[in-house]
Amino acid sequence: MSNIALSLAKASGWISRTLGLGGGTTLPGMILLKLRPHALQEMAQELEEIIVISATNGKTTTARMVSHAANESEISFVANTSGANLSSGIATALLQRNPDEKFGIFEVDEAALPELIPQLRPTVLVLMNLFRDQLDRYGELETTIQKWKEMIESLPETTKLIINADDPALAYLGSLHQNVQFFGLELTDYGSETIPHAADSLHCQKCDSPLIFQQVTIGHLGHWECQNCELRRPNPSFTGDKINLKGLNGSEFIAASKKDSLEIQIPLAGIHNVYNALTAYATCSTIDISTRKIQKGLSTISAAFGRNEIINFDGIELIIMLAKNPAGANQNLKTLLLEEGNMHLAILLNDRTADGKDVSWIWDVDYEIILDRISSLTISGDRAYDLALRFHYSGFPATSMHIAPSIQELLEHLKSTIKIDGRAIVLPTYTSMLDLRAGLNKIGATHSFWEEK
């Protein structure tokens, strides 16, 4: 490969950090791909095993879990750890790879995936879920499903596909590939018989008839079958059973395959993280990481950037739970319900490109379930008033909300409201989380995100 292109691109990361422009997690790759459009393919060829993980929700955490288990196994790998999940981020990671790293573990944006797969040619492709998310950016869910379908139809048979049996649309896509294994959750007490408001993928991909659900866990994920044709949830090779959710303290369940069965404990909250851990288990088993290493890797994982991450702010514990689409936000709220007592809640809504310009999704979030558990509500972000209206029309008294026009005012308000050793739950969109971190960073409460490992 051209040395000039490589060195130029590599230098840009250092320049970006030095100038305080950011972490340089995408710029070097962006420059490289401009200079050498086939660079991704060329660099990916040098790897022996490439795992690609994609989903609307959970891809960052799952990739992190797989990386953790790979670490335990002393596999040397390259990964896009900072969630830079477009071609530029992956190119940057590959550019900075040590030659002895023969594995690649990448989380990839669901819209960018169909274009990236032919370039990366993964040995293992893991597809977790598709929920409605940022309609202005991703378009309709159905469009993404169609693009994924074409992608799967042109996969080489050697690619091992790992797919969530509980997602009806994805399970159908999986059935189109020979080399596929499914994972799924067994029936659980945390499931529900009723489909939540605004669930996606409720019609059969094959015949358009309504699907029947025996149980749903998150959104449209669950035990399903078509009421008309023969399509139904495939029998998973990897199952999660006997789930125990311990609120913000973590979760445990039994993961099993034909070969083995093991108890998995993770310090991460909510059934969505059980899905993430089950996905990681299925992925790790497929690349022959031993059960003991998987167990250890998952039990010691810390939260990914902004996903149930705890930051100490002047004696107040801030629990940050990224909430960027209805399915993810509803999971966070359900997790909070498992906690005892009332909570101080702060919600931040931005409408920048990475958040989605259309903020209508907040009306699909079931904030109603936590209204009587809120001891204080602080609202901030570029579209704070839209959020305030959301609560106003749910019957929450407008006089009990505090609207903080800036991050600084938000932090000041939390400090004046919450006692030392108390805690606040913060639900930010992606860019408002970056704003919050920048604010906390300024006062030394946290580190910069590119230092995340």
Place this chain on the structure above:
Amino acid sequence: MTEIRICHLYPKEMNIYGDRGNIAVIQKRLEWRGYSSSITPISTGDDFTPTNFDLCYLGGGQDRDQMIVAYDLQKKSAALHSAAKDGMVFLWVCGGIQLAGEGYTDSEGRRIPGVGILDLDTSAGKSRLIGDLVLDAELNGDTCKVVGYENHAGRTFLGPDATPLGSVLKGHGNNGIDRTEGAVQRRAIGTYMHGPILPKNPWLADKLLSWAIEHKTGKVPTLTPLDNSLENLAQQVAITRAGVKR
């Protein structure tokens, strides 16, 4: 207590743009003024009885779901026409405005029939029209700014019997060409605006409520004024962020 009867058409299929918010606003603004309300979901296969409702809501959906719904709506077409003639209030948003018209010609030339309660026709454009939308809206000679968000591939043109809901100050509107947005005919309103539309536009919400109460009671009501300060602030932020001067 007077009960206003709301029909929510296809809530399972047509709900992708926070449509629940519009229903919540209608219910709460009625409740705050001492009216009760009932919501009846009507889905595929269900009958629609015109005399049972005062207001009929239909939201936006994905193309695939819209297709499923379009065929079911045909079976309700006669009932919907009689309801519209009788002065029932309609708010049909996004996919809804297309279904309310004569029909929709998709990108492959297939024709999806509408119910024809609004005099308009739609065909698919090459690109999607996406972004903030700000209007100078007019209803019964009364004017107000209305804000929302649009995301649609359809290009809609009105016939002589429908009037636009407003003229576009920012965004694309019905077709990106004639600066019109939405359609009004009798008490039926179709619009591409979601966001959802009603929370930030109390003026429009109250117009609909007034009509619905009149439909139910036969009398034009005097609505108790409500504190709209949050609504107005949210609207102002949306107008400013869309780059429109007030």
